[in-house]
Amino acid sequence: MEELVKVISAEFSNNALTYDNLGRFVRSAKNKIPNYHDDLPDIKSKDKYSRRILCMEPLECVLLRWPPEVESAVHFHDGFWGYVWVLDGICENVEYKIKDGKMFITSQLYARKGGVIDEPDGTIHLIRNPSKDKELITCHFYYPALETLDGLKVYDLESGKIGTLNDKAATASFLEPDDHFRDLEEGAFVYQTMLEAMPTQTHRMCPVLPKPSSEEIKSMIGAYYAEQASQYDLFDLSHHSRKQYVQKINQLIAEKVKGLEQIDKALAIACGTGRRAAKIRELSERAYDITCVDISEEMCCQATERNVRSIAGDWLRVNVGDDIFDVTTFLYAFGHIPFEEERIAALKKIHKHMSDGGLLFIDVFNQEDQNEWGPKAVRRFESDHLEGFGYDKGDLFYRKADGHALSFLHYFTREEMVSLLEKTGFEVIDVYNIGYVKRSGEVLDGKDERGSLFFVARKVRQ
Ligand SMILES: [Fe+2]
Structure with missing residues (x-):
């Protein structure tokens, strides 16, 4: 992964670090999967992803390792953006919207090895490893780099709770202990399933990247x-x-x-x-x-x-x-x-x-x-x-x-x-x-x- 970090530095010393430029860079890299095995973080718990920061300049690049069926909490990209590049396994991305106190799914996609997921500023989403038995390995690029998760908002769909993490939090998840939150707001929204939110839409689009064989x-x-x-x-x-x-x-x-x-x-x-x-x-x-x-x-x-x-x-x-x-x-x-x-x-x-x-x-x-x-x-x-x-x-x-x-x-x-x-x-x-x-x-x-x-x-x- 050291090589990747060098390539990123070289790329963005010449080109402006914009959302579109970063997207072009990640998508052009899509199938050139680096050798990440020596850099994988240890799994600390089978319920949480582990992360290893590869660099913080000129942008944050972090390697994540997801045990089977692990997911992030639904979280809000408020003032930062980036991309998720799937190095191995299957990654599910689900995007949400909150309107009038109701939260519902707006889109969903699966990215497999070589696939890239966009995380524009303003997105509310979660990332999940849907596999029952295989790990998911992803490489994330974020700008500006987040020194900590302090201020990141996370949403609990079951209880309608919104949590704001503080600088002690290691993952965007409600599995963090209470003292890793700056604020917890109970009953802030009601989650609606797809059928409840849009009962006439019996089928939903769900891209799979790259297109399978x-x-x-x-x-x-x-x-x-x-x-x-x-x-x-x-x-x-x-x-x-x-x-x-x-x-x-x-x-x-x-x-x-x-x-x-x-x-x-x-x-x-x-x-x-x-x-x-x-x-x-x-x-x-x-x-x-x-x-x-x-x-x-x-x-x-x-x-x-x-x-x-x-x-x-x-x-x-x-x-x-x-x-x-x-x-x-x-x-x-x-x-x-x-x-x-x-x-x-x-x-x-x-x-x-x-x-x-x-x-x-x-x-x-x-x-x-x-x-x-x-x-x-x-x-x-x-x-x-x-x-x-x-x-x-x-x-x-x-x-x-x-x-x-x-x-x-x-x-x-x-x-x-x-x-x-x-x-x-x-x-x-x-x-x-x-x-x-x-x-x-x-x-x-x-x-x-x-x-x-x-x-x-x-x-x-x-
Ligand atoms: Fe995200």
């Missing part, structure tokens, strides 16, 4: 859907806007299928429990075989009860033999594919297994739908410097407000999807904007009002 993202998505497989159809049906949206797309597909000259076989990728595939067949009044593919074995088990053939696995990996399909649906799931090269591979594989002139139906969330997360995902892409952490514009991670597992979605532009379809041998016949959150299930004009994007494409011979 494809395999990691797929296993996260698998766990996310496994967490809710038993209630999935129920959620789909009880969620009013989603129900209208799904019904409209089912109906549009069924009309097109009804008008086809010939249909023997249909492929439903990411079919969930097969409910929609079976419904579309019923609405189309045509008889044909359905092959369902879904990553979740549990969903596939439920699908087989609906008179369809089902295969459990990732579309890119499953073997569907020599089957050729006249219709393919890829509904409500294409955006779960983590990277563009895999989206292209998925479309090429679909192309290979379709009859000439066969129809592909595919819907995605629209990056430009103001009623959905797309524009916010684009803003965070810029503000959180996500490109440097392997993100594409439109990528986001999220979780259910009352769940733990994370999922991934990519929000598309219309042009991006048209380009993907054309480069993989499809001709786009129709593009619909279908209202999702607002005017659910209505076909919108796509200019003044935008909804999710639904594409009808035809396989062209290549």
Whole structure:
């Protein structure tokens, strides 16, 4: 770490020490993890993090070691700012806001090895090691350097207590003894859970830095859907806007299928429990075989009860033999594919297994739908410097407000999807904007009002 301290001194003897400059410096260092092992502080208690100050000039640089499940108290950056650079393990950052005596979460993210967390002046947040068995090692950069924690405000969410630490405190935590506080104010605020503060927001964004590998993202998505497989159809049906949206797309597909000259076989990728595939067949009044593919074995088990053939696995990996399909649906799931090269591979594989002139139906969330997360995902892409952490514009991670597992979605532009379809041998016949959150299930004009994007494409011979 000595080398790192020298680099910091050299960097900021030439460049002004501003919040932005420090951010650029830390983010550019992100994967050049120094050898920190000899500098690690000893763990004094399994309930507290330990720290070792590496330097105090020209800024404070401190190495922290977090036992499993240890967290800082919620604390207030009043007049100091900095960054947390994750050297090993997983670091969860939760930001809060106090308004009218109520405290609630405003944002959350996970940073892994090489990830960087921003701590601007004015932030109220906590840092946590969410792992049950692994340590977290972080390197923190602060300006101005804090000689002691004297004056730092910490918040106890359970009791609504605000404590102001004095110069005896070693950690930003309520585990410090009472004489390490300058002041303790009981019942200063009431903490509201995410669902209490924003009951209509059933899902929350939660970036993961750097963007995990494809395999990691797929296993996260698998766990996310496994967490809710038993209630999935129920959620789909009880969620009013989603129900209208799904019904409209089912109906549009069924009309097109009804008008086809010939249909023997249909492929439903990411079919969930097969409910929609079976419904579309019923609405189309045509008889044909359905092959369902879904990553979740549990969903596939439920699908087989609906008179369809089902295969459990990732579309890119499953073997569907020599089957050729006249219709393919890829509904409500294409955006779960983590990277563009895999989206292209998925479309090429679909192309290979379709009859000439066969129809592909595919819907995605629209990056430009103001009623959905797309524009916010684009803003965070810029503000959180996500490109440097392997993100594409439109990528986001999220979780259910009352769940733990994370999922991934990519929000598309219309042009991006048209380009993907054309480069993989499809001709786009129709593009619909279908209202999702607002005017659910209505076909919108796509200019003044935008909804999710639904594409009808035809396989062209290549
Ligand atoms: Fe902090």
